[in-house]
Amino acid sequence: MSQVEERTARALLRRLAVEQSESRVPSIVAAIVRDGEPVWFGARGQxxxxxxxxxxxxxxxxxxxxxxxxxxxxLRDEGLLDLLDPVGGHVPGTPFDGVTIAQLLSHTGGLTAEPPTDWWERTPGLGAEELFARIGPSEAKHRPGRTLHYSNVGYALLGRLIAKHRGTGWYEALRHEVLEPLGMTRTTPRPLAPHATGYAVHPWADAVLEEPEHDHGAMGPAGQLWSSAADLGRWAAFLCGETGGVLSPQTLAEMGEVAVVADGDTWVSGFGLGLQMARIEGRRLTGHGGSMPGFLSGVWAQAGAGTGVLFLANTTSGVRFQLLNELLDILDEHEPRLPQEWRPVAADPALLALTGLWHWGPTPFHLRLQPDGKLLLTAVANSSRGSRFVPQADGTWLGLDGYYAGETLRVGADHLDLNTFILTREPYQPGTPIPGGIAGEWHA
Structure with missing residues (x-):
């Protein structure tokens, strides 16, 4: 599987070996993908x-x-639901009927973290009817939308929503719609040989204890699945943008937008729609971590670089959080990416004529034509009001990001109309339709 150079592979394997030895992990595997393909795999232990x-x-x-x-x-993209829908409109009968689907996805619905059952990760699960019959108003811990409060119960409810719309179990829908199209044939709800056994490692001795494993019933969508490094590598490639038709690139990007942060103004961790976010040493990473009794896992994608990294281990605790980022450090140090070759691109003369310097009042902006045909508006200095724009069938341009995301740009004969703001070639250029008019001339 390895496509990195031997020196790089050795350095990566050594970092993994240090983790297995110092953290006392019975076994651990890790992998890296680049541009949708596996480039390194490593394993230690038994x-x-x-x-x-x-x-x-x-x-x-x-x-x-x-x-x-x-x-x-x-389901959203098919028009079967809206992310702002209250979940009770789809699966009624819980104390959380008013929580939106987006809030469930982003852990901002205020639901309890764990179900009111025995320790669910270590015991056989209940069916949906029995589980949700036990959930009362006291399981609402925060006002919806107020804060990040991680909720396994919220994903049990989303699994029920999937079953309602698909007329089948959540896993059957996932297998048919996501896993099989991505080639993830070794991702299953129960273990298939060859598989690791989950262990707890004694904190004060080099001894292990086997952890239990069960079908978790209605709680399954919160953490039921088993997988392999090969399959999880395909998932990492998916998160990097190799969606295989499972999702549109726009929807995947939407999932990776920050909905809530966990740690204040200078955030380093947060959540999007079903995805965790992290900012680590200049990297913007998207993915998720996982833990169940006897197991730890993690997968990160650095989508802009087309690189994904993952690990799987059979220990209840111990693997250090920084492992995956340090594997990326080693890869970048030993085999840094080369920038893409610049090549000229044919340009529409009418679009070329739009490029250059424009002014929003006295504030100068640059308008550039991108290789993909989009327009990029950026301030010359000291303004955050920039955006990319994509052409629309009616001749207008739609803002994709930044301040003008979702707003419309219209091209006039000698001006740009950006959602009522008029941009001109000269500051407050006479003869252009500037709302409020121009009072006199520039003067001392």
Whole structure:
């Protein structure tokens, strides 16, 4: 599987070996993908009496949630629901009927973190009817939308929503709509050989204890799945944008927009729609972590770089959070990406004529034509009011991001009308339709 140079592979394997040894992990596997393809795989320790391979299954834990979220987004894209819909309009009868689907996806619905059952991760699960019959008003812990409060129960409710719309179980919908199209044939709700056994490692001795594993019933969408490094590599490629027709690039990008942060103004972690976000040493990462008794996992995608990284381990605790970022550090140090070659692109003369300097009142902006045919508006200095614009069938341009996301740009004979703001070639250019008029001339 390895496509990195031998020196790089050795450095990556050494970092993984240090993690397995110092954190006392029975077995651990890790992989890196670039541009949709696996470029490195490493393994340390033993699973079932042998070295684990890229096909050895481990428990994913909460990475399951991201996959469930993709099915919900597919329902949205099909017009079967809106993210602002109260979930009670689709699966009524819980104390959370007024919580929106978007709030469930982003853990901002205020729901309790864990169900009112025995420790659900270590016991057989209940069916949906029995589980939600136990959930009362006291399981609403915060006002919806107020704060990030991670909720496994929220994803149980989303699994019920999927079953309602698809007429089948959440996993069957996920398998048919996401896993099979992506080639993830080793991602299943229960373990298939070869698979690792989950262990707890004694905190004060080098001894292990086998952890239980069950079908978690209605709580399954919160963390049921098992997978392999090969399959999770395909998922990492998906998060990097290799969507295989499962989602549109626009919907995947929407999932990766920050909905809520976990740590204040200078945030380093937060959530989008089913995806975790992290900012680590200049990297913007999207993915999810996972834990279940006996297992830890993580997958990050650096979408702008087309790079994904993952690990799977059969231990209840111990793997250090910085492992995945340090693997990316090693890759970037040893084999940094080359910038894409610049090549000239044919340009529409009418669009070329639009490029150059424009002014919003006295504030200068540059308008550039992008290789993909979009227009990029950026301030010359000291303004955040920029955006990319994509052409529309009616001759207007739609803002894609920044201040003008969703707003309309109209091109006039000698001016630009950006949602009522008039941009001119000269500051407050006479003879252009500037609302409020121009009082006199520039003077001292």
């Amino acid at each position: 699973a079932g009496g042998a070295a684990p391979t890229a096909d050895t299954q481990y428990r994913l834990g909460s990475i399951t949630k991201s996959m469930v979220a993709v099915v919900v987004m597919r």
